[in-house]
Amino acid sequence: MSLVDFELSKDYSYIKIIGSDFNLNSFEKFKEIIKNLNQKNCIKKVSIEGNFNSRLLVNEIFSKSGKTSLDDLLYLLQALAKTIEDSDILFTANINGIAKGPAMEIALACNFVKAKTGTIFNFTKNEKIFFLGTIQRLINILGYKKTLQLLLIEKTINFEDATDLKIINSNIDKTLIRNKPFWDQAFTNTFIFFNSKIHSTYKNLIPEYMAILSIIFESSICDYEVGLSIERRWVKWLILNNIKKS
C-alpha cells in the first residue's frame, strides 16, 4: 500500500500526486491545499501532476472513517471536486501514463486536461464507483450515450480517443449546459440497449452497473447540481449495499 500524499511546489505552480492509495486523509490534505491556494489571490494557474494511476481505499474511507456520517463524507468528497471547478484558479491536469481512480476523477474536475501520447484512461469501477461527480461531468462533456458506453462497455480509453472525445487537450467549457431534455426516441433506444446488455451479461450481479445506469437515467432531466445529488444517493446506496453484503 502506498498512501497518496501531495507535494505543493514552493512557487505554487504545481501540485504533485505521490503514491497511489487514497484514504480520507489524502482527500483532506488535498482539500486543504486547494483551500490555501484559493486564498492566495495572486495565483492564476496551477498544474496537477504525478501519479494519476490511483485507487480508493474503500473500506478505510467508508467503513472506518469514524469521523463523520456517510452523507457528510460523500458531500465532502464531491465538494472537493466542486472546489476545483468553482475556483478562479485555472487548474490543469498533466497526465502521463495510466489515469485511474480518484486521481483521474480529480483530473477530470480540472479546467484543462493535458495528456501525453500513450495515456490511458481507465474507467473500470474503482472498487466502488466514481464518487466525485465524475458521471455528471462526463455526461456534460460526452453526452449520455457515450458516457454509458465508456463506463459500462469500453471501460478504457486511449489517448487518441480521449482527444477525439475532447476529454483531453481541449478546453472544458464550464458553462456547458446539458442538452435537455434527453428524452427522445434515441434516449429510449439507448437505455433499452444498455439495460438489456448489462442485464444479460451480468445478471444484475454487479450493483455498480445498476447504480451507473440509474444515475444517468434519473439525472437525465436534471441540471448538474441535482445530478450530483442523485449521484451521491446512489454511491451511498452502493456503499450500504456492500456493507450489508460483507
Added chain:
Amino acid sequence: MPEAYIYDAIRTPRGKGKISGSLHEISPVKLASKTLKKLKERNNLNTKLLDDVVLGCVHPINEQGSDIARISVLDADYDQSVPGTQVDRFCASGLEACNIAAAQIMSGQSDLTIGGGIESMSRVPMGSVGGAWMTDPTVAFKTYFVPQGISADLLATKYNYSRDDVDLYAVNSQKKASNAWEKKYFSKSIIDIYDQNGDLMLNYDELIRKETTMQSLASLNPSFQKIGKETGLNEVALMKYPESKKINHVHHAGNSSGIVDGAAAVLIGNKEIGIKLGIKPRAKIKAFSSIGTEPTIMLTGPEHASNKVFQRTKMHPNDIDLFEVNEAFAAVVLRYIDALKVSEDKVNVNGGAIAMGHPLGATGSMLLGTLLDELERRNLSTGLITLCVGAGMGTATIIERV
C-alpha cells in the same frame, strides 16, 4: 348494483415542482409505486385479488409514458396478474381514475381496484405532452382557445371577482392548510417519502406559505396580463365574450394553484372483498359524473358536473356536508360557491391547491382522501369532490361514509 366502497386512501406530500423541490430527484414511477406499496402494506393486501389499477396522469410521456400505472404495479412488486391503465381527463384525471375504478366495482366486473394518480411536474413539465387543441389552428380558432390563466381572469371578470376577492380567498387557503398541517388533519393519509437508502426526502406539503397576507399578495403582478395583451389572447377571449369589454387580470402565482410533484392511491372494492380481506370500508362512492361546458371560459365545469350528479342522485347541495373544489384558481371556487349557493364554511375547509399545490394527474384522488379524512374527523356523512377541467370539462364525485 354492487356498491363501490373506499377502504383506504393515501397520498404523498406535495413537493415543489421545480429543481429545488424535494421530490425532483425521484422518478414518477417510483413516486407512484411508493403509494401502491404503502397501500399494500397498510391493508395487508393480497395483490392477486386486485382486478385493476387506474392512475390519472396528464403528461403521459417520457418517464410518465408507456402506461405508468402498469409499470408502477410491477415496480411495487404487486402480483403480475394485476393490470394497470393510465387515464387523462386533464386536472380531474386522479378523480376520474377513482370513478373508473369504482365503476368497475359497480358494474360487477371487478371486486377490488385502485384508483389514483401521479404527476411529477418538475420532471415532466406542463405542456411537454403537446396537443392539438392549442396548436392546430383549425381547432384553436373554432373553439376560441385561450390558456387556462386567461380563462380564469375571464371568469373573474364575468362574475365580478376583484383582485381583493381572489387574494382574500388565497390567504384563507394558506391559513386553513397551515392549520390543518399543524393539527395533523392530513396525517391519516400522508405517507413519508424516502429514497433508496431510507433517507427522508419529504414528509410535508412544501409549498405552503403560512405567512401569506393580503399585503404580500398585493405585491405580485398578474401572471396573464402581459401575455394576454401582447399575444392577442385577451382579444380571442373577448371575441367569445364580447359583453365583458375588457379582461380584468386578477390571478397571479399567489392565488392560483401551485406546480408540484405528487401521487395518490385509493383502494376501492365491493363489500364481499372487504370481508374476505378483513378490512373495513370507510365510505362508498355514491355517484359521479363528468360534463363538458363552454371551453373558452373553461373553468365553470364544477358547478355543471355537480348539478348533473345531483340530478342523477336526486340530491341537493344542502345534502352535502363538505365540498372539495379544486383550487385551480381562486375565481373557480368563488364562482362555485356562488353558483351552487353553498356556505363557504363547507368548502375546502383545510385549504387546497393554492396553498398546497396541484399535481395535475393526482389531485383528484388526493382530494377524495382529504375529504374522507375530514368527514371522519368531523363525524359527518356526505361529501362532494369536484374539479374544473381543461377544454371546459368538469368532474364531480359524491362519497358517503358507511
